[in-house]
Amino acid sequence: MKNHIYIHFPYCLYKCHYCDFNSHARSPQDIPYQKYTETLIKEIDTQIKQEPHRLENKTIHSIYFGGGTPSLMPATFVFNILNTLERHFTFTNKIEITLEANPGTLNKDKLNAFKEAGINRISMGIQSLNDNYLKRFGRIHSAQEAKDAITLLQEVAFPKWSVDLIFGFPNQTNNEWKSDLSYILKTDTNHFSCYALTNEPGTHYTQQIKRGQILPTPDDQLTDMLKLTYELSDKAGFTAYEISNFAKGLNYSEHNLGYWHYENFWGWGAGAWGQSDANNNQGNIFLLRTHNADDPHEYQQQIELTGTRYTEEVDYPTAMFEYVMMGLRLKSGISIPEFNSRFNQGILNVFESGIKFSIEKGWLEHSGDRLMPTFEGFIFNNAMVSSFIQD
Numbered sequence: 001m002k003n004h005i006y007i008h009f010p011y012c013l014y015k016c017h018y019c020d021f022n023s024h025a026r027s028p029q030d031i032p033y034q035k036y037t038e039t040l041i042k043e044i045d046t047q048i049k050q051e052p053h054r055l056e057n058k059t060i061h062s063i064y065f066g067g068g069t070p071s072l073m074p075a076t077f078v079f080n081i082l083n084t085l086e087r088h089f090t091f092t093n094k095i096e097i098t099l100e101a102n103p104g105t106l107n108k109d110k111l112n113a114f115k116e117a118g119i120n121r122i123s124m125g126i127q128s129l130n131d132n133y134l135k136r137f138g139r140i141h142s143a144q145e146a147k148d149a150i151t152l153l154q155e156v157a158f159p160k161w162s163v164d165l166i167f168g169f170p171n172q173t174n175n176e177w178k179s180d181l182s183y184i185l186k187t188d189t190n191h192f193s194c195y196a197l198t199n200e201p202g203t204h205y206t207q208q209i210k211r212g213q214i215l216p217t218p219d220d221q222l223t224d225m226l227k228l229t230y231e232l233s234d235k236a237g238f239t240a241y242e243i244s245n246f247a248k249g250l251n252y253s254e255h256n257l258g259y260w261h262y263e264n265f266w267g268w269g270a271g272a273w274g275q276s277d278a279n280n281n282q283g284n285i286f287l288l289r290t291h292n293a294d295d296p297h298e299y300q301q302q303i304e305l306t307g308t309r310y311t312e313e314v315d316y317p318t319a320m321f322e323y324v325m326m327g328l329r330l331k332s333g334i335s336i337p338e339f340n341s342r343f344n345q346g347i348l349n350v351f352e353s354g355i356k357f358s359i360e361k362g363w364l365e366h367s368g369d370r371l372m373p374t375f376e377g378f379i380f381n382n383a384m385v386s387s388f389i390q391d
């Protein structure tokens with residue numbers, strides 16, 4: 001089983017209107033870079049001291065700096081965090097170390113400094129190439145700045161980089177979405193992700209919908225946009241290896257594959273969560289999950305006072321369902337022998353009715369020793385996953 005690390009940086013310059021991530025808007029001079037990095041390093045050191053048997057010297061396959069906007073961090077702090085991790089863990093030769101970035105927060109020197117600090121993959125949050133939507137949804141950058149950020153990544157020849165896009169802005173036409181996507185497909189990138197705009201509880205966007213100030217894009221149009229995405233990306237040589245993720249060749253996101261394969265994660269930083277196998281020695285408990293306080297100040301107090309974290313025990317039935325839910329997002333689907341050996345139970349029995357129902361609907365194929373979603377299964381993923389709940 002592979003092991004991964006997630007590092008959360010919770011600050012942004014502005015809160016995007018649709019964002020429900022653990023991000024806190026601050027002006028640049030109010031972001032406590034040094035204090036936050038020190039707390040993070042203390043958290044890592046403390047947890048490893050507390051649980052050496054679970055953590056020390058583990059082999060790590062990927063590290064991901066997510067946010068928030070981690071590209072706001074000075075590269076020296078990123079270096080210090082990576083240095084701390086390298087003291088405790090063994091990095092694989094091909095370790096993927098990603099940093100999320102936003103246009104408008106990077107220049108050539110900073111990008112090179114991140115590269116020197118050890119970052120080998122950038123995930124750039126472009127979201128849209130249309131100033132109208134960028135402005136209306138509170139993004140800090142313009143379409144031109146987004147294009148400049150892509151040019152910069154190409155000029156610096158960053159080892160790997162990916163782009164995040166959003167479709168389904170209210171009143172966005174299919175042609176506008178096609179134009180954004182076509183631009184990205186012509187760049188040098190070999191990976192991109194795109195997500196439909198969703199109205200999550202508590203966001204400014206959701207409040208606007210509730211007040212009747214804005215109408216969300218209807219579901220059938222979102223489906224059309226998703227189908228268009230599959231069609232155009234396929235023509236450009238990308239594989240939809242996951243519902244929302246596209247790669248040329250085998251340039252998959254190693255870190256995200258870890259989530260979809262239900263592997264071990266350690267998460268550090270405000271609001272970060274992690275999960276790792278309970279090693280089957282605690283009765284019905286399959287894995288242990290940790291979750292830090294979301295609020296950066298509360299997180300800091302938590303680490304300074306106790307260094308402890310909120311821990312959730314995940315039982316076998318819950319873990320099996322989560323495993324399937326994640327696996328059904330992948331084009332390659334679920335390996336039957338892998339499920340059976342991991343849980344010591346047969347997937348074809350445990351989820352018999354969900355599998356039968358999904359195959360009858362044309363959402364799932366049983367091919368060799370795998371259960372693989374079809375194209376329709378990608379489109380109707382929510383319904384397919386729901387059919388597994390009834391088991």
Ligand code: SF4
Nearest residue numbers: 012015016019023068
């Ligand atoms: S930049 Fe990302 S994390 Fe920050 S507010 Fe916008 S969507 Fe949220």
